[in-house]
Amino acid sequence: MTFYQELQLNQAGSKNLLKKSETLKEKLYHMWVYLVKIAVTMAFCFLFVSIFSILFGNENSIVGVVVLLCLMVFRNADLGIHTGQSTMLLALFFVIMTVCPHLANQFSPVLGMLLNIAALAVLILFGCHNPFMFNQSTLVLGYLLLYGYDVTGKSYQMRLVGMALGAALTCFVFYRNHKNRTYKRNLKDLIQEFDITSSRTKWQICQILCVPIVLCIAELCNMPRAMWAGIAAMSAILPFMEDMHYRVRKRIVGNIAGVICFTVLYFLLPSSIYAYIGILGGIGVGFSAQYGWQAVFNTFGALAIATETYGLQEAVSLRVIQNVFGVVFALAFCVIFYWFMSKKTVHAGLNVRFNEEKQITSDNEIQKWAK
Numbered sequence: 001m002t003f004y005q006e007l008q009l010n011q012a013g014s015k016n017l018l019k020k021s022e023t024l025k026e027k028l029y030h031m032w033v034y035l036v037k038i039a040v041t042m043a044f045c046f047l048f049v050s051i052f053s054i055l056f057g058n059e060n061s062i063v064g065v066v067v068l069l070c071l072m073v074f075r076n077a078d079l080g081i082h083t084g085q086s087t088m089l090l091a092l093f094f095v096i097m098t099v100c101p102h103l104a105n106q107f108s109p110v111l112g113m114l115l116n117i118a119a120l121a122v123l124i125l126f127g128c129h130n131p132f133m134f135n136q137s138t139l140v141l142g143y144l145l146l147y148g149y150d151v152t153g154k155s156y157q158m159r160l161v162g163m164a165l166g167a168a169l170t171c172f173v174f175y176r177n178h179k180n181r182t183y184k185r186n187l188k189d190l191i192q193e194f195d196i197t198s199s200r201t202k203w204q205i206c207q208i209l210c211v212p213i214v215l216c217i218a219e220l221c222n223m224p225r226a227m228w229a230g231i232a233a234m235s236a237i238l239p240f241m242e243d244m245h246y247r248v249r250k251r252i253v254g255n256i257a258g259v260i261c262f263t264v265l266y267f268l269l270p271s272s273i274y275a276y277i278g279i280l281g282g283i284g285v286g287f288s289a290q291y292g293w294q295a296v297f298n299t300f301g302a303l304a305i306a307t308e309t310y311g312l313q314e315a316v317s318l319r320v321i322q323n324v325f326g327v328v329f330a331l332a333f334c335v336i337f338y339w340f341m342s343k344k345t346v347h348a349g350l351n352v353r354f355n356e357e358k359q360i361t362s363d364n365e366i367q368k369w370a371k
Contacts, residue, residue: 006033042282056162062149063159066097066142067166073138074174080129082186083178087171089126089187093139094167096122098160101147109219116212119143124204129190131203131239140211140234147215148227202341203239210237210333214326225306225318232326237334244334247291248327254295255323259316261296262303266312278304 006017014034021027045068052064070090079086100119104112120140128135151159195201214233218226236247258281265277281300284293299319306315 003033006030006037009037042279045282046279052162056158057155059149059151059155060159060162062145063162063166066145067162067169069138069142070094070166070170071173073135074170075177077133077135077138078174078178078181078183079127079135080183080185081190082183083175083181085187086178087175090171090174091167093123093127094163094170097139097143097146098163101143102150102156102159104147105150109216112219113212113216116147116215117208120211121208124207125194126187126190128204128207129193129200131200136207136234140207141231144211144215144227144230144234147230148225196341199239202338203237206237206330206334206337207234209337210330213333214329217329218322218325223318223322224310225322228302228319228322229326229329232323233330236327236330241334241338244331248331250290250292251295251327252324254292255299255320258296258299259303259319262300263312263316265300266307274304274307 006014009017014030014037017030018027018034021030048068049061049064052067053061056063074090079089096119100115104115104119106112107115120143123139123143124136127139196205211230211233215226215230218229223229232251236244236251238244238247262277265280266274269277278301281297281304284297284300303315303319306318309315310318
């Protein structure tokens with residue numbers, strides 16, 4: 001494996017190489033490549049978001065984060081269908097992420113929930129057909145970030161330009177990297193594969209319904225940073241219940257641990273470097289291959305921003321409450337939804353069997369009459 005190829009590995013791949021190292025020299029080399037990868041990634045991310053902030057205003061720095069997420073994910077990930085159709089879908093996704101979160105913020109929580117459901121339905125049904133690629137962690141997360149950091153007036157006009165630029169960059173990189181791949185499926189196949197009895201479709205419906213409902217409830221309760229609850233719910237909803245239980249536990253424990261670590265750093269470090277605690281969290285995420293540790297370090301960046309607005313005590317309380325509420329509600333929602341769908345499936349099966357037996361009886365009577 002070349003130096004460049006090793007740089008392309010994710011955290012789990014790099015740590016796997018470290019574990020398999022047979023000599024100290026080999027281990028030190030892989031550790032050095034791993035550190036270089038994290039340093040380069042952090043520098044690139046910081047520079048990319050900074051450029052977007054300079055071009056489109058500090059209030060639109062979140063646009064740089066969303067575009068960066070899409071670029072880093074979709075340069076490798078695909079949508080499972082023809083490249084040309086996938087590229088057009090990506091452009092549509094950017095339009096949805098640009099317009100719908102802004103409109104939803106102008107409506108009441110209930111009307112905003114309905115718009116969010118419609119928007120997420122398109123993103124998830126056509127962009128997250130393979131749940132194990134975790135495209136929802138890019139598309140739905142991007143949607144929620146733009147929803148939570150909404151802007152108006154001149155700032156929104158600049159956001160339109162920034163998102164248009166991001167769409168052009170993402171579509172260009174995606175098409176260039178995937179144009180030579182052969183896909184047997186197309187957009188029509190995605191529509192035909194929608195099956196309410198399949199685990200995939202149930203998971204998609206849970207994402208589509210649960211995340212907007214969580215946002216709506218949080219807003220009706222006048223809870224700031226409602227997007228935190230939505231992001232927590234999104235990350236917890238997986239196709240299999242045992243995986244969901246794992247995510248819920250790790251999310252709750254990870255956020256509490258992250259809050260404690262952030263609070264300790266907040267009191268130990270001078271106020272002049274509070275802003276760099278978020279960067280420290282980003283470095284921690286770079287070293288983390290497990291979801292629980294990622295939840296710990298993701299808390300740093302969120303709290304670093306929220307503390308400036310709400311103060312430490314309120315920001316910490318909001319972070320814990322929103323995350324616990326989001327994952328617990330998502331788990332309860334999915335349990336009830338899956339139970340309801342299983343009952344419907346059994347009921348439908350009984351109806352089919354009854355109709356078949358009725359048809360057999362009717363055929364026997366006709367044969368008997370004919371004789």
